[in-house]
Amino acid sequence: MKRNATSSPKFTRPQHIVLRLCQFLLSLFVAAGMAHTQAPAAAASQYVRASLEAETRSPAPGDIVTVAIVMDPKPGWHDYWVNPGDAGTPLELQWQLPAGASAGPVRAPVPETLIVSGFMNHIYKAKHAFLVDLKIPQSAIVGQKLDIKVNARWSACSDLVCVPESATLSVPMTIGSGTIAKPDRARFDVWRSALPVPLDRKALYAIDGNRIDIAIPYPRSADASRVWFFAQSENLFRYAAPQTARQSGDWLIVSGEVKEPFAAEIAGLLRFNDAQGLEVRATPGTIPTGGAAISVLGKGAATEGSEPPLGFGWILSFSVLGGLLLNLMPCVFPILGLKALSLAKMGGDEREARRDAIAYTVGIILSCLVLGGIMLALRAAGEEVGWAFQLQDPVIVLLLLLLMVAVTANLAGLFDVGGIGAGEKLTRKGGISGSFWTGVLAAVVATPCTGPFMAAAMGAALLLPASLALLIFAGLGFGLALPFLAIAFVPPLRKRMPRPGPWMVRFRQWMAVPMALTSLALLWLLYQLAGFSGVLIGGTAALIILSRLFELGRKQKSGSPRKIVVAAILGITVAALLIMDKAAIVAPAPQPMKEGSVAFDEERLASLRAEGKPVFLYFTADWCVTCKVNEKAAIDRTETSAAFAKAGIQTMVGDYTRRDPDITRFLAKHGRSGVPLYLYYPPNADARVLPQILTVTDLTALSE
Template identity: 45%
Template sequence: MPTRPPPRISRSRLSVMGCVPRAACVIEARILERVAALFLLLALALAGPAAAPLAAQGPGSDRMPAELIAEGAPQPGERWMVALHFTPVSREWHGYWSNPGDAGLGMELEWELPEGWEAGEPLYPLPHRLVVGGLMNHVYEGDYAVLVPITVPEGAAVANVAPLKLTARYLACTDTICVPQQARLKLDPARAVADPRFGEWQAKIVPQLDSPGQFEFTATRLRIGIPLPGSTKLGEPHLFLGTAELGEGDRPLYTATQTFVREGDLLVAEVPIEQIAVPDNVELTAFPRPETITGILDFGEGRGVRFSAVAGDVPLEGVDPISGGGTEPALWQLLLAALAGGLLLNVMPCVFPILSLKALALAKAGGEERAARRDALAYTAGVVVACTALGATILLLRSAGQQIGWAFQLQEPAVVVGLFLLALAITANFLGLFEVPGLAIAGGAPSRGGSFSTGLLAAFVATPCTGPFMALALGAALVIEPLNGLLVFVALGLGLALPFLLVGFVPAIRRRLPRPGAWMERFRRWMALPMGLTALALGWLVWRIGGWDYLALVLLLAAIALGGLLLAGRVQRRAHSGALAVFAGLFAVLALGTALLPQPQTAAGTAESLLDPIDYSEAALAEARASGRPVFVWFTADWCVTCKVNESVAIEREATRAAFEDAGVIAMRGDWTQPNEEISRMLTQQGAAGVPLYLWYAPGGEAEQLPQVLTPDLLLQKARATRSPR
């Protein structure tokens, strides 16, 4: 009789024996044998939301009886299939897959076979996911059958062979209690007959893929490339990882969000992993990486395949994102979403400060028809060029491995300083301290160069905002084919410029505009107010990035800028020459000063919040979700105006704090003001090109994306609808 191996112990239970998850304990097999029964009674109580006392049970299968059934009579030299059929005594009891997940215990089989007969690996049907108390369980509900292939040797006397004997050890669990089961079964090959139920059981076994896949590890992810025909339809895909021991102190995060991308006949699944923190007083051994990783890919709707993967390169560049709900959006849908998103940017709060520039462009378009069209085309060209150039830069940097997204340039202090000085210059222009060709409105024909520059500036300053429709379009643009991604950014620019394009080419609209006159000069001075507020906000952002010392150096540059612009204005009013030289010298001084600014060493610190949020990290999110409580995660940045509006309207409210406290909601904030690879990775996983991003996790559930424009009562409703035990 073969020696029975020590029981397989789920790593999430090792803490009961003085060990911790995500490592392998160095314990002698004989010790495991002696403590196995007690271990099960103690450890499996953790499968419920609270540890429930368990009554000691003797060996038996009273909660989930098992029977051993053959597909028919065995034949010498052929494979003979037998089935272990489990029938729970009531619907509340469930069994486990070979890898039970965070809780439970996989089935153990101890065979007594005739000489030369061999039992193969058990074949399972498609498991289900069950999250209890923040722990992921891979289970079977209702009756189910596990098939085991038996190799019958050539020349075996099947009519006179001794009966097969099997001792099966497994678990039967409810949501609050687990009971060890032991079934002693016997099957006589000479009397085996075909069971009519066998065909149904065999049809439920997950089929094996013929071609092997490949896998590779990153610091926080296990990537598995599975060869799957591109014609295969996916509903809600999920990967059940059969290989639980990942080696090098890593463990899979079963409750974390899995990412799926595909290109042609290759499907790539990303499973989050984490590194174990090892206590000093525990002897642990980290095993090496496995040579092979196995599992089941669940397509959704009860379909799936088994796979086996070996170590190798798993390509991700240029793949299309797939959502859990079905097919990917078509290119025309992405272009339409980008166009609508750019159009709505004209009324979003983050773009309001540059509406002054647009208002002036509208006023200039009220003249001669040809000039109006040239002006509209020049403005549109500026917007589209800026959006396309920014998109191309993002795509190039991402292809080089950088984790960046929309508005990434605002994470660079020098860019923020440049925008601050630019906003001051525009404010001074609107106040009449100096004039810039194309932006001045007192007389003269519209300047195509000025309109083009206005378009460039409008698009650049609009980048802190990600409005409705933009999340879908820009999130997909960052991972689809680069040429198609560029088309999405072009469509975004066209949407942003569309109102002015219509003004230039639709005379009926231009006729409704006020006629040029003295009011335009007064209007320009009034528009210095929102632009001045923009400069003030950018100054605050400089302080947030680098603190008071950094702000003082930037304010010194600002004083030089205002002094130089005042000097240039005086030269302009006294003579028609010399102003250009002043502008060139001032620009050189400011550019040099910005380039020589020291890199900020200390920031102003994290902003206070009524919700007292945890700082976002992948490990912190996994821990929060494992607590069994609702989790709200918001991703923000100090330069994101939409984020700040949402926070004041819906997040930083006493009513929200009270509702979260009552429902036990864990609040978590990801601050993307400065580069953060983990936040960038999460934005990519959620198909978002930038902030804001709001995620709600119900207890045991997956991420639910909330709208990018929050209503005052949305979070209150989510908290009241999702209450958790504390």
């Protein structure tokens, strides 16, 4: 008897495997136990420590009190002047003052110059203070307590990476006589001496093309050397361009470059001699000619730090190469199968293959730009986030889980989507659309990974201006798509692709297996982030959507209307996301450390190194497939444990599954924005960075 279209379908072996995995998914969240609340993380140390001090804590009514925001960078780190230059962000202050009190403008000390990858930075490497005058209300009463607070935000940067930092600073005051103690006066006088002196006369400037000459009144009898002009007006000057200086009579002329001609008053700071400075305001005028040359800071583009050997071109190349090598990472394997299937469908159709590859590339690059842009915006807002930050948010993980469940069901043949079904010829519109969204999916799935060359590029992106940083993320996406662009545009490579045939249907169904495993991994990650409640929400929504997709497939075969089913699926997804967003999340307690390992703690690490003990430190996350493969294949092996025990090597583990500002800062310090990162500290020696794909030989060799 002929089988009715609405009767139960006969499942192939791959479909049976997928359904068994879905049953396991159900049993997983039903069997999950309740978890304990995770203890809050300790406050992270800062690379540029900030504090608030007052010249007097007993001001009189109506007094003007000078307060200092004292910044103390750790060795190798710096913060920025009011105009940071080509990169970085300046100190930002938001005051919380008593009624009637007010804060004046920030007075910044004379900065230094630093070239990083061809970009000029205006920085401070040593301890310094920004001074602000506070006006005490005249109506204040003697004995009245004033709570002075300020929310401060700044960038702490090394030569490779930047970390946004912030603090709420406060200094208590009590209205009194206004007396300033001699030690306080002396300390503040030292800070005041580091400020530039306002020039009592206007300077002049003239622009010829992109060249600008600034003539600053300066007595011919005064010495001047190591000159540099810092423009306070932003986006007018080419900061890294060479400057020259000469002295003509009672004028000191500094020459540099501007981005384009302008006709407005400019403000700036002239640094000269040993960190002395003059505040300069210049208007258009006639520049004196002639004069004797004066030395400037450094040669050409000035620098008081060592310039790293890598310029932006190399960093961009590393991002492309890093994206290319991501195709070898385990986290991207499921998507590679989808793309291979798509290319195989096209056979020798060159035009269609090229359109498909371009659409796939556009999807990847746009996704990388969006993810990179969000990460940069969050870091600029003071959030301690790194690459793959979205996988630390249970709502995003839930959305990815439901998406992967839908992809699994489609590959298994439970329902068809126009342009995705394996047995149909792709329409032009459907093929391009499907390739674009496959590219989006590839970028999202690839974000848990960082591979060789990618780490340096991602770390440098956090230091560069936003426009250049986004180019780094675009380069990463281009590298990820490069193999398929090569196949599409290089005929000999395309001819090696297998021809379309019946094998594609079975291959498509088998590809549902790794996608189902990816779904299970996301459900497990959801448990790690949100505990039993997260698994309950995610598992229930996934199973309901799976059943609705099965119903959709039946309606497709019978020709019945299916708009109601599609609407129900969208409604279930939205409802699950809203419930997850509003749910009281109780994350499970951290897993106990493996025997012989200790949890990451920077102070503990310093203590172990001070004792001369060798340390193997690695950072991992439950969403990082590469991390887990390395742990299984190399770290958690008997040979490795025996070698470490024999050599007395202490293993330290940093778990980055949930957002951890301590780990974010430590990764940034080593030029990384994500995991994995493997470090070995030999006794009494600096850290060695190990490969991101580990072998047992790599680790056992550490004990030799």
